[in-house]
Amino acid sequence: xxxxxxxxxxxxxxxxxxxxxxxxxxxxxxxxxxxxxxxxxxxxxxxxxxxxxxxxxxxxxxxxxxxxxxxxxxxxxxxxxxxxxxxxxxxxxxxxxxxxxxxxxxxxxxxxxxxxxx
Numbered sequence: 001x002x003x004x005x006x007x008x009x010x011x012x013x014x015x016x017x018x019x020x021x022x023x024x025x026x027x028x029x030x031x032x033x034x035x036x037x038x039x040x041x042x043x044x045x046x047x048x049x050x051x052x053x054x055x056x057x058x059x060x061x062x063x064x065x066x067x068x069x070x071x072x073x074x075x076x077x078x079x080x081x082x083x084x085x086x087x088x089x090x091x092x093x094x095x096x097x098x099x100x101x102x103x104x105x106x107x108x109x110x111x112x113x114x115x116x117x118x
Contacts, residue, residue: 051101056092059104060085066111073114081107 063085067078084107091100 051097053092053097056088056097056100056104059101059108060089060092063088063104063107063111066108066115071115073111077110077114081110084110 063081067081067085073081084103088100088103088107091097091103093100
């Protein structure tokens with residue numbers, strides 16, 4: 001395996017910086033995707049959600065409700081759901097909304113799936 005010389009690494013870095021400088025600049029905050037419909041309620045209504053702190057709170061409350069409800073969910077699934085809930089809530093509080101929402105949704109799916117098969 002051949003290593004690059006410090007000069008090559010420097011030139012490579014300058015080339016990458018030039019490529020980044022030529023990329024179109026965006027001004028202002030990044031635009032989040034507009035509100036998107038999400039199906040899933042038994043009564044036929046469609047929930048409308050977005051990647052927002054309020055949605056993180058709603059998901060966290062849903063997970064908390066399922067964790068507090070008496071059920072026959074295996075201990076391992078409960079532990080995994082609690083871990084995902086904690087990670088999701090922490091990510092949301094640190095403004096990593098999409099990652100936090102993904103973990104909270106995974107916790108919900110895990111709990112709901114475990115309830116169906118218990």
